Amino acid sequence: MLTAQDTTAPRSADATSGWATVCELAQLEPLWAEAAMVDGEQLALVRMPNGTVYAVSNQDPATGSFVMCRGIVGSHGDRDTLASPLHKQVYDLASGECFSSADLTLRTFETRVESGSVWVRLVPEASARAAA
Numbered sequence: 001m002l003t004a005q006d007t008t009a010p011r012s013a014d015a016t017s018g019w020a021t022v023c024e025l026a027q028l029e030p031l032w033a034e035a036a037m038v039d040g041e042q043l044a045l046v047r048m049p050n051g052t053v054y055a056v057s058n059q060d061p062a063t064g065s066f067v068m069c070r071g072i073v074g075s076h077g078d079r080d081t082l083a084s085p086l087h088k089q090v091y092d093l094a095s096g097e098c099f100s101s102a103d104l105t106l107r108t109f110e111t112r113v114e115s116g117s118v119w120v121r122l123v124p125e126a127s128a129r130a131a132a
Contacts, residue, residue: 018123025116028053033082035069039122043109044069046093048080054093055120057107060084061091061098068106082106 020038028034028047035058036043042058058066063086072083080093090099091106098104110121 018121019112019119020122022055022118022120025051025053025113025118028118031073033069033071033073035066038120041122042066043120044071044082045111045118045120046073046080046082048073051113052080053111053113053118054080054082055109055111056082056091056093056096057109059107060086060089061104061106062087062089062101 022036022038022043022045023034025047028045030047030049033044033046036045043055044058046054046056048054056068058068060067062084065086067085068082070085072085072088074081074083074090076090076092076099081090081099082093083090089101089104091097091104092099094108096106096108098106112119112121
């Protein structure tokens with residue numbers, strides 16, 4: 001698990017690329033979501049057993065509460081999912097699509113793992129190019 005020090009240490013995204021290093025991959029337990037703060041954005045990071053790491057907003061789209069890091073990790077067919085701990089809406093971790101309510105979407109962020117570090121892109125690629 002990430003410690004309070006790990007999740008509250010100031011982190012910021014590179015202004016030109018939008019990428020920020022968040023934690024070490026080894027700090028994320030498979031099938032468990034962890035909270036992290038980057039540039040004031042609360043994220044929920046989810047590591048799957050195959051090594052895939054997802055980053056989504058920690059804010060529950062249905063209630064506005066910052067609780068998604070306490071959600072239930074699972075799957076819907078071949079799609080990795082995260083269920084809200086409050087009302088159990090189930091979201092696709094890759095797209096943010098809600099399976100139970102078409103009007104809800106969980107914000108997702110691009111991730112990568114390099115040299116054992118988890119990176120998250122807070123700024124979409126097109127926005128990062130425009131800022132450069």
